[in-house]
Amino acid sequence: MSDTARVREINDRFYGAMNSLDISEMDEVWMDDAVAVCVHPGREAILGYERIRESWLMIFAATDSMMIASTNELITVAGDIAWVACTETISIMTDEGLAAAAAQATNIFRRRGESWRMILHHASPVPLTTQDEWPDVIN
């Protein structure tokens, strides 16, 4: 399996952890490191996996279900570091109802031995595509 395929796999696994609201999967995806960084949409950076983990626990506790998909992945591998720029489309059911959103994400991964782990996740809100912007073939 190529490095690019492995990085795509761990990137997919990160979004799988969000979809399953599974903190033990997050623990498998992230590097347990004090310099790990997580930026949730519209928020300041959270530093260190201990605090990042707490933020996921809070998000999962407040979420009944989440459907998040990653598309348009641009994967760059440079030695033991790789990063993915991708688009997130999100449907999330909370106590306050259903919300839909889109985000642009930067995910950095670091290789340790054979396995890649997430060391940075930065997601930021982008406008949802409106119907007018859809291809004519769909409208």
Add this chain to the structure above:
Amino acid sequence: MSDTARVREINDRFYGAMNSLDISEMDEVWMDDAVAVCVHPGREAILGYERIRESWLMIFAATDSMMIASTNELITVAGDIAWVACTETISIMTDEGLAAAAAQATNIFRRRGESWRMILHHASPVPLTTQDEWPDVIN
């Protein structure tokens, strides 16, 4: 000079290019690469330095003056790749008046020989700190 110091220097130079609205400085900071990525606050990713450069030209043309400062830098160096998580505080004068904003940024740099170049910039809006959140000693 340590790698961390060099990365801090190129990160500062990036914000210097914004402050001086100087596209030739941007050309010195960025890697002229098709996989370069730039995410302006609230926008989708722009791919490739050619298109990224056009976006800076548009921003600079619409801007009378800009004051941007980077703080809280967390710099991680891993071989020939380094990344900086930092907070941007921005005052910008446009045709529509003065605007103040804060952003969280992720900047990835790649080493080629002795010099580091920017390969990814991702900035996303964060709420400005309100007076209520300032330390008591200031209020």
